[in-house]
Amino acid sequence: MTSHLPDPDRRNERSRRAILAATVALISELGYDRASIEAIAKRAGVGKQTIYRWWPSKGAVALEALSESLATVVDFRDSGDLIADLRRHMRDVTQLLGSTEIGPVIQGLIAAAQSDPALSRAHLELVIKPADEFWHDRIARAQESGEIRADADADAIIDMLFGAMYFRLLVHTRPSKPEQIDAALDIAFNGLR
């Protein structure tokens, strides 16, 4: 049965996308703390209540926006060459963390998560864990095929390569640059000795 009335699910999807886009834009322009639900609603052309009906907090909206951006950018692939797969993924992550749009969303979310355990768990589940699980499997396959040492610790590999990038974003020791990816992979694969 067709209808000429607007489909409420499609209308909702349009509002949802407008809210997520407004959230990213306002956090990028004003910073996470100053991008209020009120301003997001105004920019998206919806009522504040629409946002509160769908999400429990600004953190939850920002997390959904981040999660959707990740889905379009990050490409988990097994090409059979671990170092090439890591390099490609690390470039994607460096680009996201360094982007003036998504970088401030990630900084704001991790900051907010330090005093919001539910947001911290949701960020871990939606953003960090999918990558963590992919790399665990990918590293295990590289160990089975003999591409890398079977006794190297996968947790350590993942946290060293990706932790360095988050550390730079959050603590500002130095900006993340594409050359650092090769420097990090050189140490991880060839060792300092």
Added chain:
Amino acid sequence: MTSHLPDPDRRNERSRRAILAATVALISELGYDRASIEAIAKRAGVGKQTIYRWWPSKGAVALEALSESLATVVDFRDSGDLIADLRRHMRDVTQLLGSTEIGPVIQGLIAAAQSDPALSRAHLELVIKPADEFWHDRIARAQESGEIRADADADAIIDMLFGAMYFRLLVHTRPSKPEQIDAALDIAFNGLR
């Protein structure tokens, strides 16, 4: 010339120490956000105005408390054995990040610094840079003496080893454990291949 009147500098030093101790204790008990300047003043037995006279913000008080804790714990030493020096320093940092007293201060400070550029710069200068500079020099000496490869990138080594620990604290992929230090040093020194 001696005097039997109380020394105002000594009295200030006693209040300063009481304020720093109260700041660490309250952040540990309540979390960074809920530890107010008012509660810190009350616990330390001083007036709110005393705190505002000496520090511009709660972040500044917390940063001074962290910086003094670091000074008593972290031991920069050159034993001539780079891996042993790194292992000792990484154990100290793991213990600090994982402590129920100082861990929440570091989490709260890094969170607050994401929306407070002055606090971010002060944290970088007081907490991160002294270690960063020590390890740059230490790694350069290990490269000159041939202990490690001369072409390995010092920035990458530092950010990989210490970034992984901060990543675990802030994103909670897994708790930091002493065994991870050996796993990370094994990869960094011996390589995955």
